[in-house]
Amino acid sequence: MTVQSATQRTDVVLGLGQMRVTNEAETTLVCLGLGSCVAVCAYDPIAKVAGMAHVVLPASSNGAEAHPKFADAAIPIIIEQMQELGALKVRMVVKIAGGAQMVGNNSTIGVMNIGDRNVEAVTDAVRQHGLKLQAADTGGNHGRTARFLVGSGTVLVSQAGGASHEL
Amino acid sequence: MNDQEIAFWAELVNKGTNNAMNNLSQMVGQDIQVTSFGLRQIPVAETSQLMGGADVEAIGIYLTVSGSADGHIMLMYDPRMAYGFVDLLMGQPEGTTEALGEMESSALGELGNIMGSSFLNALADATGLTLMPSPPHVMTDMAGALLDIIAADILQTQDDAFVAEATYQAPGRNISGMFFVIPTQNLLQVLLDTRTAA
Numbered sequence: 001m002t003v004q005s006a007t008q009r010t011d012v013v014l015g016l017g018q019m020r021v022t023n024e025a026e027t028t029l030v031c032l033g034l035g036s037c038v039a040v041c042a043y044d045p046i047a048k049v050a051g052m053a054h055v056v057l058p059a060s061s062n063g064a065e066a067h068p069k070f071a072d073a074a075i076p077i078i079i080e081q082m083q084e085l086g087a088l089k090v091r092m093v094v095k096i097a098g099g100a101q102m103v104g105n106n107s108t109i110g111v112m113n114i115g116d117r118n119v120e121a122v123t124d125a126v127r128q129h130g131l132k133l134q135a136a137d138t139g140g141n142h143g144r145t146a147r148f149l150v151g152s153g154t155v156l157v158s159q160a161g162g163a164s165h166e167l
Numbered sequence: 168m169n170d171q172e173i174a175f176w177a178e179l180v181n182k183g184t185n186n187a188m189n190n191l192s193q194m195v196g197q198d199i200q201v202t203s204f205g206l207r208q209i210p211v212a213e214t215s216q217l218m219g220g221a222d223v224e225a226i227g228i229y230l231t232v233s234g235s236a237d238g239h240i241m242l243m244y245d246p247r248m249a250y251g252f253v254d255l256l257m258g259q260p261e262g263t264t265e266a267l268g269e270m271e272s273s274a275l276g277e278l279g280n281i282m283g284s285s286f287l288n289a290l291a292d293a294t295g296l297t298l299m300p301s302p303p304h305v306m307t308d309m310a311g312a313l314l315d316i317i318a319a320d321i322l323q324t325q326d327d328a329f330v331a332e333a334t335y336q337a338p339g340r341n342i343s344g345m346f347f348v349i350p351t352q353n354l355l356q357v358l359l360d361t362r363t364a365a
Contacts, residue, residue, distance in 0.1 A: 013221075015210075015212035015213060015215065016211060016212040016214070016215060016315075016318050016322065017211070017212050017322065018212060032215070032220070032221035032222040032309070032311050033215055033220075033221030033222045033223075033308075033309035033310055033311020033312045033313075033314075033315075034311065034312060034315065035308070035309075035311065035312030035313060035314070035315030035316060036315045036316065036319050037315050037318075037319070056315075056318065056319050056322050057319060057322060057323060061323070069322060100312065102304075102306060102308070102312060102313065102315065102316050103229065103304045103306070103316055114319050142308055142312070143308040143309040143311065143312020143313070143315075144309075144312070145221075145222050145309065159309075160222075160224045160307070160308050160309045160312075161224060
């Protein structure tokens with residue numbers, strides 16, 4: 001006879017511009033259907049504290065309040081909130097997914113090359129704040145879903161109609 | 168927006184949608200019916216839910232609006248529904264199309280052209296503005312990924328999106344689709360300004 005585990009995984013889905021920091025081992029942080037957006041997944045493997053942000057734009061414009069929808073603001077906010085739960089900056093590793101160019105590079109409207117610029121801005125911010133970028137699945141012209149398992153720090157990435165792979 | 172502005176915006180969207188559906192009906196030789204119609208103000212963070220889930224696979228036909236101001240037009244379909252429209256457009260029996268090749272994508276692009284330009288022509292006629300559609304992009308992907316294109320632009324300047332949505336179906340065949348128009352704050356303002364100018 002097998003004994004079923006009593007614990008249940010809980011999905012926490014982050015909409016555009018939302019972020020969450022948690023140490024609840026059974027929680028999975030999720031960004032569904034990322035196009036040009038980037039899922040930032042930061043983890044302290046010893047404290048088992050995870051932080052995820054669904055970044056939409058590269059940088060806050062002049063005077064805009066610091067908000068995790070911006071890559072340059074998301075990284076310091078995640079670091080601070082993770083530290084409050086006992087994570088140490090020296091141990092934090094970051095994995096990212098997303099940043100696709102859904103309509104190619106010839107769009108005439110406001111946000112040119114937004115996917116590439118998001119990835120660049122996230123990568124720069126991660127480096128600037130002294131964190132390690134451990135893995136990335138970015139670019140291309142297809143969407144992605146990212147699942148971040150808090151207990152293990154595992155990040156699973158999938159495409160439309162495709163199987164997921166570990167980042 | 169105040170009540171008068173909402174009424175004016177609703178009237179414009181109504182004219183645009185009717186013109187789009189009439190021209191689509193003529194194009195396919197069938198009376199395409201509007202089954203629902205709505206104007207919404209929703210947080211941009213929730214726009215990825217417009218198709219019922221951000222990771223739902225969808226076929227999107229996307230056009231940008233330019234001219235007097237910028238905006239976005241997106242037609243979205245469940246893939247099987249899009250294949251149904253391809254069959255309708257190409258005069259084929261239902262169930263013929265099972266994937267999008269170059270020909271099928273081009274047919275859907277034409278569908279986007281007809282609906283986008285008809286919608287914008289009606290708005291331009293009513294307001295005297297210049298509103299031009301871009302060439303259509305036909306894409307198959309997760310709905311949220313497709314809607315990111317619009318969300319990223321809107322979120323640069325505002326936290327809420329004004330979404331005009333219409334669903335429609337072809338009565339002879341079991342196919343339906345969704346038509347979204349999402350103006351930038353600037354386009355909405357330019358449109359509303361024509362009301363006071365008139």
